[in-house]
Every structure is written in C-alpha cells, then in structure tokens.
Amino acid sequence: MRDANPLGGSEAVAPDPADPATVVVDDRGVVTGWSAGAERLLGYPCQEAVGSPVTRLIASDDGTGDGLAALSVAATTALLRHRDGRPVAVRVRAYPSVDGAGRAQRLLVVTRPEPSPPEEVSGDEPPEEVSGDEAFVQCRLPLMVYDGALRAVRASAGAVRELGLCEERMRGQRVTEILPPHLCRRVEDGMGRVLATGVPEELRLRGRARPDGPERVWSVTISPLVTPAGQVRHVEVSALDVSEQFLARERLTLLNDVSAQVGSTLDVMRTAQEMADVTVDRLADFVTVDLLDSLFRGVEPKQSATGMVLLRRAAQQSVLPGTPEAVIRPGDADAYPASAPPVRCLATGRPSLHTAEEEAIRLWAGADPDRAEKIYGFRMHSIMVVPLRARGITLGVSVMVRHRRAEPFTHDDLILAEEIAARTAVAVDNARRYTHERDTALALQRSLLPRRLxxxxxxxxxxxxxxxxxxxxxxxxxxxxxxxxxxxxxxxxxxxxxxxxxxxxxxxxxxxxxxxxxxxxxxxxxxxxxxxxxxxxxxxxxxxxxGHEDDLDxxxxxxxxxxxxxxxxxxxxxxxxxxxxxxxxxxxxxxxxxxxxxxxxxxxxxxxxxxxxxxxxxxxxxxxxxxxxxxxxxxxxxxxxxxxxxxxxxxxxxxxxxxxxxxxxxxxxxxxxxxxxxxxxxxxxRVLDAGRVATWDVPFDPARVADARTQALARLEAWHLPEAAFTTELVVSELVTNAIRYGQPPVQLRLIRDATLICEVSDASGTAPHLRRARTYDEGGRGLLLVAQLASRWGTRHQPGGKTIWAEIELAGQDA
Known part of the structure; x- marks a missing residue:
C-alpha cells in the first residue's frame, strides 16, 4: 500500500516495472512527479528530473520552440530529449487534474509508438487502446473513479484487492453498495461535496473494507477530475492505509493519559482503579489489578513469589456495565496456584501473552470452575499478564483481556501494556510509601497527644x-x-x-x-x-x-x-x-x-x-x-x-x-x-459549691496553730471523712506553722473537697519553701519532707498578694 497516487502527485513511490513512463507537471510547467518508467525511457533520475522545467525534456524540430503547448492536448506525439542528448519519439497522453491543495496539474503518460504497417499509419492519430488505462488498472493504490451520479466507472488493482470485488462487478454501483455502511456514508457525502465545489477533501476512516478483512485506518482523499473546459464530471477516491501511524499515535496518547491521570491521589486502591479506567476499551475489554496482600499490611513486598500466592484485588474495569467478568470484588483476596500465569509473572517479573486455548490458561481455568465459567462464557480469546514493578520490587500483576474486540493482542500491545504497568507501579509504590510514612507520622503524633485526659x-x-x-x-x-x-x-x-x-x-x-x-x-x-x-x-x-542530614524540614x-x-x-x-x-x-x-x-x-x-x-x-x-x-x-x-x-x-x-x-x-x-x-x-x-470549700483566717501567732487543726478536723467530720483526719491534721499543722514562722500575715487556711482533699495555706510572703533532706541531728527541715510523704502532690503557686502552699490528700473509697 505504498504506491504513488499518480493523479495526486504527492505520494511518490516506485511503480511497477511494467508501468509506462508517467510524469506529473504543475501549472507552471515544473516537473513534480517522475516514475521509474520515465527514468528508463529518458535516462534522468528522479531527483534530477523533479523540480526542473518540462521544457528541458522537449526537443523541437527547429530547436527554438518549447513544444509545451503540444503536451496540453489530450493525445499527441512528441519528440523528447534523452539525458545523453539524443531525441526520443514518444506518444503522450495528458490528463488534467488537481493536486491535494486544489492547484491544476497534468499527468503525462508517455509510451514508445508501436511499429505499424505503412498503410495503417494515418497522420498523428494514436491507436484506439490507451496505455494510460493500463497504468490505472495496474495501480496498487486503492483508487476508484465515480461519475456525476456517484457510480463507479473505474477501479484500480489496489481497490480490487482491498474490496475483494472485481472491477466489472463494481462498475455502475454506488459506494453505498460497495463499502460497509459505517464507511460508505461519509465517503459518499464527501463525493457529493467535491462534485459540487470542486474542492478536494480528506477523510480519516476506521473499519473493515470488507467483512472478512482486518480492521484498518484509512486516509481517504476525494479529488475532482476536471475536463479541459474546467468542469468537474468525475471524482477520484484514493485510500492509503495509515493503520500503523494511527496505532502508534493512539499508543502515545494512551501513555500520555496514563501519565496524566494515574496517580492523581496518594491512595493505593484509587491509583490502581485509575489505571483500569484509562486502559479499558482503549487497549483491553476487561482489566484487573491485583496487588500482593502483604502490601496492604504494611509489609515490604517480596521481589519474587513462588507457590500459592495471595493477591488482593485493587481494581477492575470492563467495557460491560457492572464488570460481570470479574470473579471477585475490589478489596477481596484470592489465592492463585503456582501454575497460574499471574504467579509465574510475579516470580519472573516478565509479561506474557496468551490465548484461551493455551495449556497454561486451560490449567488455570481448570483449577477454578468460577474462573473457567467467566473465561469461556464471555469468550475471552486473548490475555495479557503484566507485572507491576517499581524500584526493583514486584508489587502485583495486571491481567488484560479481550473478548468483545475480535483482534487478538499483538507483541506491540504487550510492550504498551508493560509500559502502562510500569508507570502505574511507580504511582502505586509512591502511594504505598506515602501511606506508610503518613501512618508512621500519625502514630507519632497521636502518641504525642494525650491518650486520655x-x-x-x-x-x-x-x-x-x-x-x-x-x-x-x-x-x-x-x-x-x-x-x-x-x-x-x-x-x-x-x-x-x-x-x-x-x-x-x-x-x-x-x-x-x-x-x-x-x-x-x-x-x-x-x-x-x-x-x-x-x-x-x-x-x-x-x-x-x-544542612545536616537529619534535618526534618x-x-x-x-x-x-x-x-x-x-x-x-x-x-x-x-x-x-x-x-x-x-x-x-x-x-x-x-x-x-x-x-x-x-x-x-x-x-x-x-x-x-x-x-x-x-x-x-x-x-x-x-x-x-x-x-x-x-x-x-x-x-x-x-x-x-x-x-x-x-x-x-x-x-x-x-x-x-x-x-x-x-x-x-x-x-x-x-x-x-x-x-x-x-x-x-x-x-x-462546673462550680464547686460552698459546702465543698472551707476557708479560715489564721491569726499570725504560733499558739493558734492548734485552733487551725481543730477547725480542719471539725470540717472533715462534717464531710464524713474520718479516714483522712490523721493525715490532714499533720499537713495542716506543718503548713500553717511554716507560714507563721517564715511568711508574712495575713495567713489563710482553705480546704477543698474535690476528687482529692486539697489543703491550702496562703500568706503574703513571696518566698517559696523548698524541700531538703534533714540530717540525723537537724532540728528543722523535716516539715515539708513529711508533707511530701503524706500527700499525693504538693507545691507552691504565686499570686500578686503572696504565695499559696498546697497539698493533695488521697480520699480512698470516697466520692469526689
């Protein structure tokens, strides 16, 4: 499918050696097309002839005329100049046409005149048969000509081969009677517009030229064929197979979409689902993504897997609503036997391509009746198994299946799937690492926050x-x-x-x-x-x-x-x-x-x-x-x-x-x-009512310490706290004595019944006592030590008018 379109003059390839010499000349008289037959006839190579004026090739009888006008007629004889300088007598037939941009041009079909008996030669009239027709018939490019009624009048050998119909059968038929419906409507509409406007059109079609043929992508050009009077009477339809270019562009687009859409979040399940969503219908009809179960438990995945392997379904997607091909649901785990292709893919880290009839698939299906029902029930015929590897670690495996699309996966599809899986694996690994780091940081932060108040x-x-x-x-x-x-x-x-x-x-x-x-x-x-x-x-x-390595941020x-x-x-x-x-x-x-x-x-x-x-x-x-x-x-x-x-x-x-x-x-x-x-x-x-708080002003006299003890004991009896009487008496005695001995008036004693019994002694001095250990023969220094041993907590707080020394006494078995 790489032959030139002689009428278009823009797709030059080597013609068949049996073809006559063909030359394309634009409206300025410059050669734009040059066939191998022309090179054999006149000796000029293609790169030398294309771009030169056609007058260089014409030898006039007197050496003064350019002979260009003679080439404008439908058929004539001419004398051309060989590269070595000798004249060559030829027959020339001119076909007016336009190029892809709508500019006028002429196709010149040049042949040597056949010898004929002298009595049959009648001037310059050419014979009835036209060699240009033979060139058209032998054209390998799918090329057809339709008349003003949009009925086929000519078909090239390429069209016959692609459509699977002989030229005689196609002649007189409309394109709707030749091509499949989804292709013919756009072609026929385009032909109608070209006939009406004279402006060529290009279409991009995807499908099968015949029911039993492969699906291809065609670049279809519809060009007007203009008479010498400038009227459009016919249209030319040529088709070029651009399937490889289209598929390459489609694969690049898919990879670009994978890069842009997969990994939009740092969530493992969501990242896997994004891969399945992007891939399905564009490469496969059904896609699953299974990850090693250890990955979800925060354990570093192993680099290889042998024996029975537990995989957890991270994502799945199908061209069918509801994903009926799936055996399990996302989030569920499934044990795969060692002989299953996914396990071998995990062990080797290499992708594999299978058909449903292969022994590996049959053994896998035979070990799991539910999976066998899905494989054969949906007529899955082509299967790819691709590992998800990132940073040297295999994280899981993706299985891609075709059952609705008739074409099986190719080796190029396997390479594409491997690239998609590699990019997805990096995103999954990033999400996994982020989740692990975030869980670690969250555990650290929660450990730093109060677990219970x-x-x-x-x-x-x-x-x-x-x-x-x-x-x-x-x-x-x-x-x-x-x-x-x-x-x-x-x-x-x-x-x-x-x-x-x-x-x-x-x-x-x-x-x-x-x-x-x-x-x-x-x-x-x-x-x-x-x-x-x-x-x-x-x-x-x-x-x-x-700048140190241990800097956190x-x-x-x-x-x-x-x-x-x-x-x-x-x-x-x-x-x-x-x-x-x-x-x-x-x-x-x-x-x-x-x-x-x-x-x-x-x-x-x-x-x-x-x-x-x-x-x-x-x-x-x-x-x-x-x-x-x-x-x-x-x-x-x-x-x-x-x-x-x-x-x-x-x-x-x-x-x-x-x-x-x-x-x-x-x-x-x-x-x-x-x-x-x-x-x-x-x-x-909340408010502690007055019945739970008792306050006394203590005279600044050591002899009144006993009165403070008596008042405190009386309050404990009223609160029904006899068990705390002994400890409270000692604490009150020591704190009041210290306040009178070392502080300044006024002195105040306060008891608060809360979850504990709080004893507070305040004075106007700002000097805070401190605990020290008295030696054996010291007469002082034992008071605060005694308080510290009897109370659960004690301390000093300062206020603008002095200080308060407080101690908390446990109330075992008592309601606060």
Missing part, C-alpha cells in the same frame, strides 16, 4: 483531632487538659505552623513544655513568655544544624500559636492568654455565643511584644470552645466567615451533649478532605 472536676470536656487529608502531610495541632492545684484546670490548644514530622516533633516538645510550666503554677501570660523563649531557642538550634521558620486558659471552679474565674491564636468561643447557659476578647499576642517564636491576660467570671454550665485555625479557615471560607459560622452553630448549644456538639462542628465546618489538621476542645464549666 486527666481526671478533674472543674469542667466536662470533649475533644477531636482530625489530621489533614492532603499531600502536605500532618500538621502540629495539639490540645491538652491539665489539672492544676486548687481544683483548677488548664485548657490548652496550640498549632505549629507547617506540616510533616518536624511540625509533629515540635508539637510534642511544646506540649511537654506547657505541662512542665503549668506544674510550676505560672500565670498564663508568664507561661506563654517562657514558651516563646523555648521556641526561639529551638529555632536557633535548628539554624545551627542547618530545613528552611522553614519555626512559628507556633497557643491559647492557654485557666478555670477555677471555686471562684468561677476564667483567665486566658493568647499567642497569635484564634479566640475561644464562649456560650453562657442561656445566652448566645460570643468570642472571649483575649488580647492577641504575637505567635510563639516571633517575640517583641508582651502577652496579656483577660479574666471573666463564668456562670455554672458555661461552654468554652477552643480550636485551631483549620476548623474555621479553609478553601471554602476565610477566617472571618469561618468564625461567624462557628458562632452561629454554637448559639444555644450550652446544654447540648459535648460529643454530639463536636461531631456537628466538624461535620458542618470542615470539607470532606480537610486541608489542615484540626484540634477541637469543648469544655462545660
């Missing part, structure tokens, strides 16, 4: 932590509930700017630091100041080690935000300080939601400005909502609109169950795939 009676709490679902990785959001002395509680929410292991590790450091500073009983603003210093030191350490500034809230259930006072964090939402028992007006300090690590606190008295049953910015700011809305939505959702929510409220907030405010980590902490305030 500490018991306390100051507030009722509920919390949520939602990791980001994007490729950015995990963030550094955290929350905490820290019991403080005096039945108080600290509520903390923070956010490290950035994502990844660095953010998670920094979050763990900051959470530990906050707990340590909270145990020191620092006020909220001072705690944030110390935390800011810590972040500054951490950033300096990272800068000093920049070099180049990014270390910045974090934090909100620290302390609530006292005795005084109902709430104290809050913020380091660049969104304000907490506050909902009264009967009122609307609002935001606590916390002075917005700078983020941690920025420095330069002091932190300030705000105090607010909360009625019992008030609701506090602490959160990170991921809850109220995403692509769906900015921070302002997110805060407004949060306030609307919290209106009237003070009495709602906290777990239900957390679910509603995350569902209503977050997109299906959160772009940032979210930490949410919701707390409902």
């Amino acid at each position: 500490a018991a306390q009676d100051a507030v009722e709490v509920a919390h949520r932590y939602l990791p980001a679902r994007t490729r950015a990785g995990l963030g550094g959001d955290w929350y905490d509930v820290i019991p403080l002395s005096g039945a108080r509680v600290a509520l903390v929410v923070g956010d490290v700017v950035g994502h990844g292991l660095r953010a998670s590790a920094t979050m763990g450091r900051l959470r530990t630091a906050v707990r340590t500073l909270a145990d020191v009983e620092l006020p909220a603003d001072e705690l944030l100041t110390h935390l800011d210093d810590l972040v500054t030191h951490l950033a300096a350490e990272e800068d000093s080690t920049a 070099p180049g990014a500034d270390l910045v974090a935000t934090c909100l620290y809230v302390v609530y006292d259930p005795v005084s109902r006072r709430c104290t809050a300080a913020s380091a660049g964090h969104p304000p907490p939402a506050l909902v009264g028992p009967d009122g609307p939601a609002d935001f606590l007006d916390v002075p917005p300090g700078p983020p941690l690590g920025v420095g330069g400005l002091p932190f300030e606190t705000v105090e607010r008295e909360l009625p019992a049953g008030s609701l506090l909502a602490l959160y990170t910015d991921g809850l109220v700011q995403n692509t769906g809305h900015d921070l302002g609109s997110g805060l407004a939505r949060l306030r609307r959702l919290l209106d009237g929510a003070a009495c709602r169950p906290l777990e239900e409220l957390c679910d509603d907030l995350t569902r209503m405010l977050l997109p299906p795939q959160p772009e940032d980590d979210v930490a949410l902490l919701v707390a409902r305030s």
Whole structure:
C-alpha cells in the first residue's frame, strides 16, 4: 500500500516495472512527479528530473520552440530529449487534474509508438487502446473513479484487492453498495461535496473494507477530475492505509493519559482503579489489578513469589456495565496456584501473552470452575499478564483481556501494556510509601497527644483531632487538659505552623513544655513568655544544624500559636492568654455565643511584644470552645466567615451533649478532605459549691496553730471523712506553722473537697519553701519532707498578694 497516487502527485513511490513512463507537471510547467518508467525511457533520475522545467525534456524540430503547448492536448506525439542528448519519439497522453491543495496539474503518460504497417499509419492519430488505462488498472493504490451520479466507472488493482470485488462487478454501483455502511456514508457525502465545489477533501476512516478483512485506518482523499473546459464530471477516491501511524499515535496518547491521570491521589486502591479506567476499551475489554496482600499490611513486598500466592484485588474495569467478568470484588483476596500465569509473572517479573486455548490458561481455568465459567462464557480469546514493578520490587500483576474486540493482542500491545504497568507501579509504590510514612507520622503524633485526659472536676470536656487529608502531610495541632492545684484546670490548644514530622516533633516538645510550666503554677501570660523563649531557642538550634542530614524540614521558620486558659471552679474565674491564636468561643447557659476578647499576642517564636491576660467570671454550665485555625479557615471560607459560622452553630448549644456538639462542628465546618489538621476542645464549666470549700483566717501567732487543726478536723467530720483526719491534721499543722514562722500575715487556711482533699495555706510572703533532706541531728527541715510523704502532690503557686502552699490528700473509697 505504498504506491504513488499518480493523479495526486504527492505520494511518490516506485511503480511497477511494467508501468509506462508517467510524469506529473504543475501549472507552471515544473516537473513534480517522475516514475521509474520515465527514468528508463529518458535516462534522468528522479531527483534530477523533479523540480526542473518540462521544457528541458522537449526537443523541437527547429530547436527554438518549447513544444509545451503540444503536451496540453489530450493525445499527441512528441519528440523528447534523452539525458545523453539524443531525441526520443514518444506518444503522450495528458490528463488534467488537481493536486491535494486544489492547484491544476497534468499527468503525462508517455509510451514508445508501436511499429505499424505503412498503410495503417494515418497522420498523428494514436491507436484506439490507451496505455494510460493500463497504468490505472495496474495501480496498487486503492483508487476508484465515480461519475456525476456517484457510480463507479473505474477501479484500480489496489481497490480490487482491498474490496475483494472485481472491477466489472463494481462498475455502475454506488459506494453505498460497495463499502460497509459505517464507511460508505461519509465517503459518499464527501463525493457529493467535491462534485459540487470542486474542492478536494480528506477523510480519516476506521473499519473493515470488507467483512472478512482486518480492521484498518484509512486516509481517504476525494479529488475532482476536471475536463479541459474546467468542469468537474468525475471524482477520484484514493485510500492509503495509515493503520500503523494511527496505532502508534493512539499508543502515545494512551501513555500520555496514563501519565496524566494515574496517580492523581496518594491512595493505593484509587491509583490502581485509575489505571483500569484509562486502559479499558482503549487497549483491553476487561482489566484487573491485583496487588500482593502483604502490601496492604504494611509489609515490604517480596521481589519474587513462588507457590500459592495471595493477591488482593485493587481494581477492575470492563467495557460491560457492572464488570460481570470479574470473579471477585475490589478489596477481596484470592489465592492463585503456582501454575497460574499471574504467579509465574510475579516470580519472573516478565509479561506474557496468551490465548484461551493455551495449556497454561486451560490449567488455570481448570483449577477454578468460577474462573473457567467467566473465561469461556464471555469468550475471552486473548490475555495479557503484566507485572507491576517499581524500584526493583514486584508489587502485583495486571491481567488484560479481550473478548468483545475480535483482534487478538499483538507483541506491540504487550510492550504498551508493560509500559502502562510500569508507570502505574511507580504511582502505586509512591502511594504505598506515602501511606506508610503518613501512618508512621500519625502514630507519632497521636502518641504525642494525650491518650486520655486527666481526671478533674472543674469542667466536662470533649475533644477531636482530625489530621489533614492532603499531600502536605500532618500538621502540629495539639490540645491538652491539665489539672492544676486548687481544683483548677488548664485548657490548652496550640498549632505549629507547617506540616510533616518536624511540625509533629515540635508539637510534642511544646506540649511537654506547657505541662512542665503549668506544674510550676505560672500565670498564663508568664507561661506563654517562657514558651516563646523555648521556641526561639529551638529555632536557633535548628539554624545551627542547618544542612545536616537529619534535618526534618530545613528552611522553614519555626512559628507556633497557643491559647492557654485557666478555670477555677471555686471562684468561677476564667483567665486566658493568647499567642497569635484564634479566640475561644464562649456560650453562657442561656445566652448566645460570643468570642472571649483575649488580647492577641504575637505567635510563639516571633517575640517583641508582651502577652496579656483577660479574666471573666463564668456562670455554672458555661461552654468554652477552643480550636485551631483549620476548623474555621479553609478553601471554602476565610477566617472571618469561618468564625461567624462557628458562632452561629454554637448559639444555644450550652446544654447540648459535648460529643454530639463536636461531631456537628466538624461535620458542618470542615470539607470532606480537610486541608489542615484540626484540634477541637469543648469544655462545660462546673462550680464547686460552698459546702465543698472551707476557708479560715489564721491569726499570725504560733499558739493558734492548734485552733487551725481543730477547725480542719471539725470540717472533715462534717464531710464524713474520718479516714483522712490523721493525715490532714499533720499537713495542716506543718503548713500553717511554716507560714507563721517564715511568711508574712495575713495567713489563710482553705480546704477543698474535690476528687482529692486539697489543703491550702496562703500568706503574703513571696518566698517559696523548698524541700531538703534533714540530717540525723537537724532540728528543722523535716516539715515539708513529711508533707511530701503524706500527700499525693504538693507545691507552691504565686499570686500578686503572696504565695499559696498546697497539698493533695488521697480520699480512698470516697466520692469526689
């Protein structure tokens, strides 16, 4: 199918040696086509003749005329010049035509005149038979001529061969009576347009030229045949088989689509499904992707597989609705015997091409009746088994099947499938590695977050932590509930700017630091100041080690935000300080939601400005909502609109169950795939009534210590806590004695019955006692040691008017 189209003059190939000499001349008299017959006749090679003026080939009788006009007639004799200079007498027949761009040209068919008896020679009239017809008949290119009624008048040898019909049978028939219906309609419509306009057309058709022929792609050219008067009386239809070029372009397009569409997410199952979706119908009728079961369990896949192998179906797709060819569903596992082609493909790492009649397929089907029913029931006739290999590891195998398309897979199809599987395997391996790394980071982050909140009676709490679902990785959001002395509680929410292991590790450091500073009983603003210093030191350490191989995330500034809230259930006072964090939402028992007006300090690590606190008295049953910015700011809305939505959702929510409220907030405010980590902490305030708190002013006189002990014992008896009397008496005695001996008036004693019995002694001195071990013969120094041994916890907290020394005494078997 590589013969030239003599009428088009644009597809030059070697003609048959039996062909006469043919020359194509454009409207300027320049040779644009030159056959092998012309080279034999006149001696000029093709590269020398094409592009030269035709006058170079004509020898006039007087040596002055160009003889070009003589070549314009339908048939004539002429004297041409051989390359060696001698004249050659020939017969020339001219056929007017146009090229692919619509420009006029002439096809010259040149033959030597046959000798004839002198009496039969009558001037210059040529014989009846025309050698140009013989050239047309012998043309190997499928070429047909149709008249004005769109009926066939001529057919070349190529057309006869491709259509499987002789020329006599095709003569007089319309194209709709020769070609299959899906091909003939477009061809006949094109012929009608060319007859009407005289403008040639090109069509691209795919199908079978005859029912028993192979499916091919044809480039069909429909050109007008113009009479000397310039009228279009016939049309020429030529076809060129461009199947190889078309299939090559189709394969490249498929590979490009695989690169663009497979691996759009970092999900193993979704990536495998994307490969099946792209491949089916374009290469195969049914596609499955099975991965090693160990891959889904976080175990590194083995490089080879022998014996019975467990594969898990990751994806499948079919040209038929519902994928009826499948034996199992995505997510299910199937055991493959050692003789099955997929197992051998896994073991060798090489693809294979099979037919349904091969022994390997028959044995595989024989071992599994359900699979045999699918193979033979759907008439699967061609099967490719391709490994999914990435970075030297075989991850799984893909099976591609044809049952609706009649053509079997070719070796080129197998190479294409192997390339598709290789690209998919890289995407699957990336998704697998990302999932493993993300699970590791998430496990690290969850281990750094509180597994269970500490018991306390100051507030009722509920919390949520939602990791980001994007490729950015995990963030550094955290929350905490820290019991403080005096039945108080600290509520903390923070956010490290950035994502990844660095953010998670920094979050763990900051959470530990906050707990340590909270145990020191620092006020909220001072705690944030110390935390800011810590972040500054951490950033300096990272800068000093920049460029080391163990850097988790070099180049990014270390910045974090934090909100620290302390609530006292005795005084109902709430104290809050913020380091660049969104304000907490506050909902009264009967009122609307609002935001606590916390002075917005700078983020941690920025420095330069002091932190300030705000105090607010909360009625019992008030609701506090602490959160990170991921809850109220995403692509769906900015921070302002997110805060407004949060306030609307919290209106009237003070009495709602906290777990239900957390679910509603995350569902209503977050997109299906959160772009940032979210930490949410919701707390409902409680109040310790006056019956659980006892306070006495102690005279600044050592002799009144006994009165303090008596009052404390009387209160324990009223609270029905006789088991704690002995320990409490000793603790009260030591703490009050120390306050009077080393402190300053006024001195106050307070007992709080909470989950533990809290004993507090306050004085106006800012000097804090410290524990030391008394030597054998020391007369002092044993008081605080005794308190530390008797109490479960003890410590000192400072306030503007002095200090408070406190101790907690366990109440075994007692209700808080």
